[in-house]
Amino acid sequence: MMLSISEALNKAHHQLMEADERVIVMGEDIVGGAGLGKGEGLGGVFGVTSGLVDKFGANRVIDTPISETAFVGMGIGSAMTGLKPIVEVMFCDFMGVCFDQIFNQAAKVRLLSGGRISVPMVIRTTLGAGDSSGAMHSQALHGLLATAPGLKVACPSNPADAAGLLKTALEDDDPVILMEHKGLYSLEGEVADDLPPVPFGEGQVIREGCDITIVAVSRMVHVANQVADVLAQGGGEVEIIDPRTIMPLDMNLILKSVQKTGKLVVVDESFGFAEMVISRVSEEGFGYLKAAPKKVIPLHTPIPYAPGLEQEWLPSEAQIVTAVKELVGE
Template structure:
């Protein structure tokens, strides 16, 4: 298997799916790297994060479309082209600006199939970068997946490693329902082994990253590698943990969480988003309502504080949950039982 960054794994998935299916198109601000209107085979950067690099050169401006800076126009174009039989992969450069196109997403994209009795398909993949840790300040650093997870009709995908990024992107493009695909900015350069060729990762199936008997740790996105550091350190002391990477929040693999909890009796949930109405709160609620008899200690939530993301590097480091914060929460839940 090749070792790729998450950026290159996503790029490989897009190349493979565009080669496989001519109905797959890509659109968004600067997805052709500013070369959308250029003549000839102009190599371009492929967006500010380089994920769409090389697509315009290979597939042309008819399938790789640079759009105006208008999120509502991008999502509207994606919706219309999907209803017309295409499989658009649309990019919102930053998840923070999803509010500009929110009506197009939760009142249109998410509801078309339901409102038309299943006769309409909306195979849109809406890519967006998210997350703190890159000193991008309050309007470019948020993790807003809880806000879209609550919308019926959307599938929410949040990979934590290159292999999942490739397999879930390919799965998303082939799905007949709209998929919101969150990419953590701080993970674009993370490297890992990626299967060659046909590699699909099904939605709604969490991954057991580490196995243990003392504590169940649930994490997603950038919090997964942070949790790995904490769990591996504690394993040296004899405290072993099940570490579950959720991968998707809708559909959500409740069974994986509850099965692990039934064996460990202790739960720590790690979520970079703010604490109120977060995925951490949802998992804690599931544990309380469906796994209460298994709990031997109160659930511990490790989240960002309920504040905007700070710009100052020192404050941002304090804002983002750290491996040390996760380790401390695991120790607390061990002491609580």
């Protein structure tokens, strides 16, 4: 069936909560209208948690005060004591206020307990610029998050992956951050009815080509694909790899592709991920490279509000075309 990313995620929530009573969902306005007595409200600002409270009750679908530190910490403690929480942090920018709970608490329990326990919690959050949400509702922090030992990070680019990665995330013993792009929620795609889990650390070849490898996640997969369409008209064959999870990272797939093409461009909306891929390819696949890899990433500034400036900040199709052409020649 065809579903949008928000519909696929919503369906996955229903299936997961149905299958296991230990699964709970919490966050700000995920039910909506709490305390007003007028029935269900928003179902989350992007509708992902819509309908859950009617089916599973307010005991398991919990609207919280605007207190990210407290409720992310509550998620951690609940995961350590028998529940399987899915915690929504409305925008990944808000992780700035609960950094301690994510970096110091959730990420470290496995090691600090000597491996006896961990934190089987999923944090769902959004990323992505492009809609003038401004500097504090638009960032992409997967590059940063993936640097913290103990965290796993997934960035789906389509409905099947979004639902499948959520399922795998909830089965994982460790804290997982699922980063959903704000600009992709309405993107539709074919999805199997049972929403099969998508394994971590297994990327996907989005399109095959032998001239150059582009590595991208989330919305940048689609931007890269448009560029590849244009270049195909001139006979250029671009291979696009979507690793789907940032940590763990499918280096085998990336290296296999670079072995074939000898050329690499990483396109990303965050800081850190492109650097990480290029560093590892240089270390682990230097002999495959026929030219120095390139990255197409945002300007090193906070995200501006004015639409023209925001587009200037974001990696553009034109920049990707330029990077590709510099590597493969006109």
